[in-house]
Amino acid sequence: MARTSRRTRNRKPRPRWLLPTVAAVVVVVIGLVLVSQLLTVKKVQVDGAVNQDSASVQDASGIDDGDRMAGVDTGSAASAVSTLPWVDTVTVSRSWPSTVKITVTEHTAVGVLDDGGTPVVVDSEGRQFLRDAQPEGATPMRVSSTDQDAVTAAAEVLLALDHMDPGFRAGVTEIDAPASDSVTLKFGDDREVFWGTSDRADEKAEATRIVLTREGARWNVSNPAQPSVRD
Structure with missing residues (x-):
């Protein structure tokens, strides 16, 4: 007579919904990655610039319409904008799906x-x-x-x-x-x-x-x- 091990007896079957759910999550993640690679910058929004011309802020950032949103280097852009004379502090952030926000605080x-x-x-x-x-x-x-x-x-x-x-x-x-x-x-x-x-x-x-x-x-x-x- 065949014997069933305790390990075999205690092994619980995996829920039938687990594999389809994991697969769906993977598909969604892949889809999001692909979409993010296709999204481009349609607007560069400059906030807080009064004495410093907004156009010069965007130019210094190096961010242009048509750039890939996922490829925008916010750190480098902020560093470049910070060299402008009136700029005291600056933050650069993505606002999905197609806007990059540059917020500056000027010297008083x-x-x-x-x-x-x-x-x-x-x-x-x-x-x-x-x-x-x-x-x-x-x-x-x-x-x-x-x-x-x-x-x-x-x-x-x-x-x-x-x-x-x-x-x-x-x-x-x-x-x-x-x-x-x-x-x-x-x-x-x-x-x-x-x-x-x-x-x-x-x-x-x-x-x-x-x-x-x-x-x-x-x-x-x-x-x-x-x-x-x-x-």
Whole structure:
């Protein structure tokens, strides 16, 4: 009499639906791969470009209509776009089936300094990102382009004014920073406010707003808790 092993007795039959399901999944995956290889770029959408021309962003990306969507190298495109002067950060992504999105964040221009007769634009973090341009609304900066600490301090002061009131900085005719601890704001009617360093910037911005409502042409808010008139 033949014996049946325990292993044979315990082996469960495979469900009849398993193989067809696996086959269907494989077919779908292959189909998706084939379709993705056939899809092409029909639109390059550039978002966030204001000062930087959108066309120059697309040109820098190297992505053109008709390119294969699957072949778009988003990393290389983003790296290329990041070299444009106004671009601070950039992301490039596919939006299937046929759109590539390029989203840029531009530098926030707060000031313009003079570098040997050439204007240089400074952003809110003190980075000198653009030469030979004077964007509307950027505050004139009397600071050496080679003294990065002073440039950064001046930019931090201007940013603090923007945080307090977006329109307040428009009243600043010039920011003077011969050193990072000697920042002075100048306003119309020959009024000026000495900040010293950019420390406690938010407090000093509020102190500046208050002293400008009082009489006195020259103020010191280096200690924002005790503003004083300067001789």
